[in-house]
Amino acid sequence: MKTPGKILMQVLESVGKKPATLNYPQEKPPMAKGFRGKLKFKPEACVGCMLCTKDCPSGAIQIKKLGEKQFQCEIDLSKCIYCAQCVESCARKALEYTDEFELANIDRGKLKIVYSAQPPANTQPPTNVQPSTNAQPQDPTQK
Amino acid sequence: MPNKIRKLPDSGDVQVPIGPQHPSLKEPESFLLTLRGEKITAASVRLGYNHRGIEKACEERTYIQDLYLIERVCGICSHAHLTCFVQAVEEIAAIEVPKRAQYIRVVVGELERIHSHLLWLGVAGHEIGFDTLLMYSWRDREIVMDILADLAGNRVHYGVTTYGGVKRDITPEQIKDVLKAVDTLEERTKYYIELAKNEETIIKRLSGVGMLKHDDALRLGAVGPTARAGGVDRDTRRDDPYAAYPEMKFKVVIDDHADVYGRTLVRMGELMEAYSIIRQALTNMPEGVFRVRAPRRIPAGEATGRYEAPRGEDVHYVKSNGSDKPERVKIRAPTLANIQAVTHMLEDRYLADMPIVVAAIDPCFSCTDRLIGIKDLRTDKKQTLDWDNLRLSGIKWYQKRGVDFSRLNEKLKRSFK
The missing domain is CATH 1.10.645.10 (Cytochrome-c3 Hydrogenase, chain B)
Incomplete structure (x- = not known):
């Protein structure tokens, strides 16, 4: 029968149901398996082939040679589009993605993350340099 | 195309621009409707407000x-x-x-x-x-x-x-x-x-x-x-x-x-x-x-x-x-094929139907905007510009109107280095 208000039953059915939305940030949704979040770099695996910097569509990743078989990786989170092409391109599996997604920051400088095999001897190390012994990168949002 | 409401002298119809920024449009696009009372007698669409230069960018990557x-x-x-x-x-x-x-x-x-x-x-x-x-x-x-x-x-x-x-x-x-x-x-x-x-x-x-x-x-x-x-x-x-x-x-x-x-x-x-x-x-x-x-x-x-x-x-x-x-990469998105039909669909309909008629083709204007052709309205001369000249002509266009972007440009250049 063609009547207006056909959807009314649906509305009434939903009255008692709990809201479809989550109380974020108190409640956090589980991220999908294989979600492409913040990148992680393992300096000990890198061989400096530079394929990641060559393939990056947004120029977010830079590899510097510090010494014999020692490489430093600088990832600019403000440029990264989280496509994980660098993870695809890396033959040595030195790069991987994590499920971290809360990466917003007011300070632009904090969006640059440096993973270094060993801080260069003469220069002042950047504020958020990750030594190779500490595999977990520092999360600026969880301070 | 004048972006203001005006009355046509001969027929008494009113031309109303809808867009490029309009509450009923989800993306910027310009429609010019000629109205007789509440009815649309003619409609035209103008693309180009969402041009991102994707095809050109593809050639450089x-x-x-x-x-x-x-x-x-x-x-x-x-x-x-x-x-x-x-x-x-x-x-x-x-x-x-x-x-x-x-x-x-x-x-x-x-x-x-x-x-x-x-x-x-x-x-x-x-x-x-x-x-x-x-x-x-x-x-x-x-x-x-x-x-x-x-x-x-x-x-x-x-x-x-x-x-x-x-x-x-x-x-x-x-x-x-x-x-x-x-x-x-x-x-x-x-x-x-x-x-x-x-x-x-x-x-x-x-x-x-x-x-x-x-x-x-x-x-x-x-x-x-x-x-x-x-x-x-x-x-x-x-x-x-x-x-x-x-x-x-x-x-x-x-x-x-x-x-x-x-x-x-x-x-x-x-x-x-x-x-x-x-x-x-x-x-x-x-x-x-x-x-x-x-x-x-x-x-x-x-x-x-x-x-x-x-x-x-x-x-x-x-x-x-x-x-x-x-x-060379050329993209023909479905909206580009459907957009000509929208002007036809709008004719002889009421102004209030315009949002749903446009939405009915499921438009994606940023998909569609691909090309900039420059046409001088006075001399009817057509011109195509390459990337750098397009940028320069944009800067000059604004300079003529008292807005100087050259300093901002220098600043941007430095920050991207």
């Missing part, structure tokens, strides 16, 4: 970087654009794509169609003031978004397709999850079809609005559900099958209403077909590799990719010169 650029042509049909482009490149490089990869491409493509059509249903509901429908259809759309996030790692830019196959395989658990979600969605879609066929608000508001009959659809080159609602029996998935579509059994949904109501029914029918295609693809999925190696340098040649995106046929033309960067 490698094929691998282009994957991500092409994907961002559109947020809703990202898989459609990407697969269309990749199919063209694979044709040039003569890459044999494994069967399993083709099946996965079909599954993701159909899931994307479900997501797009449910989104459209919500938008259409919103445009006719039926926001309850918007809330429910978008709630159900979350199911398919979650499934896509699970399969691809992201809700919007899936990045599944790559040269020579797909990036990720589908595990048996994921197949189970997808089949379960498809069952729920099918149940919901049946409800929406029943709603569309029985709810008088929808039928009365959409019937006879935005008429595009069979012959007009053909003449104006309409594609996708816009054309199929007018009885045009055309679908790239059947007419020029790609990926695993030759092995799928499905029917092309056509309708003879030729109005917005017909387009609603076609889209709902396509949802039901999409569920059946996904079930077929998942149950018959062949075993084997899902990716083969593709070269970084693509041999010289040219090819055209065709893909039935949720909004209609998408065409990508790629020309390669043997290097790792394409020489």
Whole structure:
């Protein structure tokens, strides 16, 4: 029968149901398996082939040679589009993605993350340099 | 084109500009309507407010970087654009794509169609003031978004397709999850079809609005559900099958209403077909590799990719010169084919029908805006500009009007170094 208000039953059915939305940030949704979040770099695996910097569509990743078989990786989170092409391109599996997604920051400088095999001897190390012994990168949002 | 309301001296009609910034448009686009009272007597559309220079940018990046650029042509049909482009490149490089990869491409493509059509249903509901429908259809759309996030790692830019196959395989658990979600969605879609066929608000508001009959659809080159609602029996998935579509059994949904109501029914029918295609693809999925190696340098040649995106046929033309960067990329998004039909559909209708008529083709203006042609109105001289000159002429245009961007430009240049 063609009547207006056909959807009314649906509305009434939903009255008692709990809201479809989550109380974020108190409640956090589980991220999908294989979600492409913040990148992680393992300096000990890198061989400096530079394929990641060559393939990056947004120029977010830079590899510097510090010494014999020692490489430093600088990832600019403000440029990264989280496509994980660098993870695809890396033959040595030195790069991987994590499920971290809360990466917003007011300070632009904090969006640059440096993973270094060993801080260069003469220069002042950047504020958020990750030594190779500490595999977990520092999360600026969880301070 | 003057962007203010004016009265035409001879007929007494009033010209009203809608857009580029207007509450009823989701993206900037300019429509100029000539009104006699409440009725639209003539309409014209002006594209170009969303030009991003994607085709040119493709030529300056490698094929691998282009994957991500092409994907961002559109947020809703990202898989459609990407697969269309990749199919063209694979044709040039003569890459044999494994069967399993083709099946996965079909599954993701159909899931994307479900997501797009449910989104459209919500938008259409919103445009006719039926926001309850918007809330429910978008709630159900979350199911398919979650499934896509699970399969691809992201809700919007899936990045599944790559040269020579797909990036990720589908595990048996994921197949189970997808089949379960498809069952729920099918149940919901049946409800929406029943709603569309029985709810008088929808039928009365959409019937006879935005008429595009069979012959007009053909003449104006309409594609996708816009054309199929007018009885045009055309679908790239059947007419020029790609990926695993030759092995799928499905029917092309056509309708003879030729109005917005017909387009609603076609889209709902396509949802039901999409569920059946996904079930077929998942149950018959062949075993084997899902990716083969593709070269970084693509041999010289040219090819055209065709893909039935949720909004209609998408065409990508790629020309390669043997290097790792394409020489020319041309994108014909479905909205570009449908936009001429909109001006025809608006004629002789009321001004209040304009939002739903525009929304009925499911427009994506940022997909469409591709080219800047400069035409001097006084001398009628046409001119094409290269990238640097276009930038310089932009700076000069503003300088003439007292806005100096040269200092800002210097600052930007420094910050990007």
